[in-house]
Amino acid sequence: MPNVGSSEALPLPIDPVDAVLDVQGNALCGLDATTIALWGVSLDGPQACQDHCRRLLSDEERARAGRFIRDEDRHRYIFAHGCLRLLLGHYLNIEPDAVTLQRGPAGKPALCHTRHGSDIFFNLSHAHGVALIAIAQGREVGVDLERVRSDVAVEKLSTRYFSPGEQMMLRQSAQAERPARFFRYWVAKEAVLKAQGVGLRSLSQCEVFLAADGAGAEVLAPADAFRRDSWTIRFLACGAGWDGAVAAQGKDWTARGGVVR
Numbered sequence: 001m002p003n004v005g006s007s008e009a010l011p012l013p014i015d016p017v018d019a020v021l022d023v024q025g026n027a028l029c030g031l032d033a034t035t036i037a038l039w040g041v042s043l044d045g046p047q048a049c050q051d052h053c054r055r056l057l058s059d060e061e062r063a064r065a066g067r068f069i070r071d072e073d074r075h076r077y078i079f080a081h082g083c084l085r086l087l088l089g090h091y092l093n094i095e096p097d098a099v100t101l102q103r104g105p106a107g108k109p110a111l112c113h114t115r116h117g118s119d120i121f122f123n124l125s126h127a128h129g130v131a132l133i134a135i136a137q138g139r140e141v142g143v144d145l146e147r148v149r150s151d152v153a154v155e156k157l158s159t160r161y162f163s164p165g166e167q168m169m170l171r172q173s174a175q176a177e178r179p180a181r182f183f184r185y186w187v188a189k190e191a192v193l194k195a196q197g198v199g200l201r202s203l204s205q206c207e208v209f210l211a212a213d214g215a216g217a218e219v220l221a222p223a224d225a226f227r228r229d230s231w232t233i234r235f236l237a238c239g240a241g242w243d244g245a246v247a248a249q250g251k252d253w254t255a256r257g258g259v260v261r
Contacts, residue, residue: 009237010255012038012244014130017045020083021052025090029258031120031137036248037258038143039133040238041083043076043126050075053082056096080131084124087133087258092116108197123194130238134246139253142195144187145236145244154182161189161203169210183243184210188217188233191247195231208233219247 020041029037054062061081068074082096088111089096100112111120125132125143132143158167166185173181188208208217217233232251236244246255 009235010038010246010257011237012040012132012257014040014042014239015259016042017053017079017083018049021049021086023090023259025093027259028087028090029256031091031135033138034253036134036136036141036246036253036255038236038246038255039083039087039131039258040145040244041080041131041133043079043129043131045079050078053078056082056085058097058101076126076129076131080124080126080133083131084122084133087135088120088122091120091135092118104197106197108194125190125194125244130242132236132238132244132246133258134255135258136248136253139249140195140197141246141248142191142193143236143244143246144190144194145238145242146183146187148180148183148241148243150179152179152182154178158182158185161186163205163207165207165209180243184235187243187245188219188235188247191233191245192219192231195247195249217245 020039029035031037057065057078065074065077068077085096085099088099092099100115101109102112104110111118111122113119119138120135121139121141122133122135123142125145127145128147130145132145134141134143154170158170162185170178170181185208189203189206192206193203206219208219210217219231219233230250231247232253233245233247234255236246238244
């Protein structure tokens with residue numbers, strides 16, 4: 001099982017989209033086999049930023065953006081995927097619109113490694129107008145971000161998606177603490193499953209054991225050949241009212257903000 005994370009959640013500021021678009025390659029943190037780079041991005045910005053991001057997208061991504069019914073959803077998709085392409089382009093030293101993506105057997109987006117000759121992996125999560133992007137070298141990575149809300153149906157969702165042990169820990173929590181505890185479990189489980197490229201159907205099979213300080217976790221993953229690999233979770237401090245997590249294979253890695261400040 002993965003090791004318990006650091007005693008403190010990693011602070012990760014949410015940057016304006018124009019700041020991410022303006023970042024230069026030499027301002028990005030170095031990427032190596034033991035470092036996972038993370039970005040928090042606000043998916044709102046002026047029309048010029050949206051036009052910039054749209055130009056970076058593939059034809060398939062532009063078509064998908066056009067199928068959103070709500071303008072807000074379309075704009076957020078364009079911002080998130082444009083920023084992802086920009087950052088991948090920096091690390092690959094190519095133009096963002098030259099980044100070739102493909103989907104794995106379960107639909108997880110990935111770089112076309114045979115085309116780019118790179119062992120870079122990435123993951124993207126977005127919720128309520130904020131995106132998290134993780135980029136790693138030589139290992140699968142997953143991220144999840146959620147806004148902590150008190151109106152969530154904790155009991156109903158935990159019964160459907162949580163293990164019996166996780167449900168018991170929720171029931172033992174004070175009523176007022178249950179939404180925050182629920183989302184802490186949720187982002188940890190989602191980060192692991194997104195790294196693995198599997199869907200919600202596996203949430204109840206992935207059991208999370210929170211550290212006493214709540215900043216890290218261990219995971220008991222389903223016992224098939226792929227998912228029982230060692231996974232490490234690190235929680236992210238993304239601001240009041242938010243909870244986030246990053247998960248990756250192995251224990252020999254650290255996470256840091258992607259922009260050198």
